[in-house]
Amino acid sequence: MSAARVFVARLGGCSVFDPAGDKVGRVRDVIVVYRSTESPRVVGLVVEVPGRRRVFLSIGRVTSIGSGQIITTGLINMRRFEQRGGEVRVIAEVLGREVQFVDGSGSATIEDVAIEEIGPGEWQVSELFVRRPKPSPSPFAKGQTLFARWSDVLDTTITGAPQSATHLLATYEDLLPADLANALLDLPEQRMLEVADELSNERLADALEEMPESDQVGILNQLEDDRAADVLDQMQPDDAADLIAQLSDERGEALLDLMQPEEADDVRMLLAYAPDTAGGLMTTDPIIVSADATVAEGLALIRRHELAPALGAAVCVTLPPYEPPTGRFLGMVHFQRMLRYPPNERLGTLLDQKLDPVPADASAAEVSRILASYNLVSVPVVDENHRLVGVVTIDDVLDYLLPDDWRSSDGDEPALPPRARPRTALSTDTKPITTIKQRLTQRRRAPNGTD
Structure with a gap:
């Protein structure tokens, strides 16, 4: 194992490999435990493995740290990481802390922590990289930086006091x-x-x-x-x-x-x-253009980097005004169809005649069937006057159908039946609820269930 000094902040995001060279995951933090008379001892790493699961990798399983990568013995406990009493995460909890110098020369903020190997499979904190307060309020002024041993400083962080998160x-x-x-x-x-x-x-x-x-x-x-x-x-x-x-x-x-x-x-x-309807699931930010807009204009709009892929799959064509609720909805033009025509072609001539919009009070189950039946990633939603009010995208429907804890699921639990989202009020009445108070009242009284 390399005996070089390693700075923890630079380990964040480094790849972890097994002995065969296969990537295991990425480092997200370093775990240490404090000792009364010595520098904190490194006990392991928090590693993010595929599936966004964070696991604990014992420092004893690490055979090499350096050159922007970590090599392990290949044996990793895949149980989700849970911080134990006495364990401290360096990146999450130490960086940004204020410390006082024991010689009375003032305070400083920890910007990085250096660790080094002291024996086979044994690492400890060797130095702190700290920055003193700015000497003046000028925005161009910077505090002095220096290295300090752990024994040179005292941690002054008070439980509950704000801690700088800049470096984290x-x-x-x-x-x-x-x-x-x-x-x-x-x-x-x-x-x-x-x-x-x-x-x-x-x-x-x-x-x-x-x-x-x-x-x-x-x-x-x-x-x-x-x-x-x-x-x-x-x-x-x-x-x-x-x-x-x-x-x-x-x-x-x-x-x-x-x-x-x-x-x-x-x-x-x-x-x-009602949240279990198309109106409750939709987003109000689709791309809306006039029938006279050209293919070139449509493609320029879907190229915006901040646009979600599902919203960029098609543009909606309406009469003015062009903000929901719009003028009368005329139809949608899929981006693949736009790619087949010259830049000056009018979008009003390329409408998908087979795709009908759904009314705002259509059930979530009906919207799901339409998306699945026609292999769509979005479907337009209109009000009783056939004005476009939004679109329901495939991610909206998946978010509705998946269980509450799907974001924290490890992927190995048995599938749960579809159910309504937390704000869903399961009722046969799909008329609009006009106030937040009515909405919350219905949600509180409604039992959980399925469409």
């Missing part, structure tokens, strides 16, 4: 939203809230969309109303509606009032429909 966020920078959500949920509750507080509104919104609704509510309830409204503005309207429906009437209305008017209007429209 740097390790999460390359994570996809679903992986970021899992990483946040793996943190201790207080640390999770600290990290959520430092995430940008857009990044936090992406992560919340991938969390179970109970965890969404827990985080949102810790945010000030203004910040919570800003985050909801960044979420997809249907996800924001799901989340607001879990809040109290008073907080839900308060947040809607603080949101951007256009975003709030979309959410209110979704909340007006």
Whole structure:
């Protein structure tokens, strides 16, 4: 095993390989235990394996650390990682902590931790890379950086006190939203809230969309109303509606009032429909164009990188206005059909004549059958006046059909029968519910069941 000093922050995201060279997973953290008179001892790594499962890899199973990769003996316990008492995660819990120098020279913030091998299969913390406070309030000023031994400092972190998450966020920078959500949920509750507080509104919104609704509510309830409204503005309207429906009437209305008017209007429209209908499942952000728009214009719109693949699979053609609820819905044009025609071809001549929209009060079961029967990834939703109000995408339907805990499922549990989402009110009455209070009342009284 290499005896070189290794910095923990640089291990985050490094690949883990077995002796045959096959990739096992990626490092997400380093686990240490404190000792009274010596530097903390490294006991293992948190490794993310396929399926987004995080497992514990004992340091004794590691044969080499270096060159941006970790080699193991090939034996890994695939049980999901659970932090034990006395164990501390370096990236999640140590980086960003404030420490005091024992010589009385002041304080500093831990920016990185170096570990080194002291014997076969034995590693410990060797040094801390710390930064002193800025000497002046100037935005260009930077505090002095230096190395310190563990014995040179005292941890001054008070339980419950805010801890900087800057360096932890740097390790999460390359994570996809679903992986970021899992990483946040793996943190201790207080640390999770600290990290959520430092995430940008857009990044936090992406992560919340991938969390179970109970965890969404827990985080949102810790945010000030203004910040919570800003985050909801960044979420997809249907996800924001799901989340607001879990809040109290008073907080839900308060947040809607603080949101951007256009975003709030979309959410209110979704909340007006029973959640087990097309109107309750749909998103209000499809691509909408006029019949005179050209193929070139349509392709330019679906090329936007922020557009979800399911929404980019087709464009909706309507009469003006072109914001839901639009003018009369004319039809959809699939992107594959656009690819077969010259750039100047009018989209109004390429409408899919076989695809009929679904009414907003159509049941979720009916929408599922249409998507499956015609091999679609989205279906348009219209109101009683045949105006486009949104589209239901395949991911909306899957989210509805899958069990509550599908995001945390390891993939080896027996399949559960389809059931309604947490905000679903199972009722034969599919008329729109006009207020949040009515919506929540119906949801609370309704039993769980299936379509």
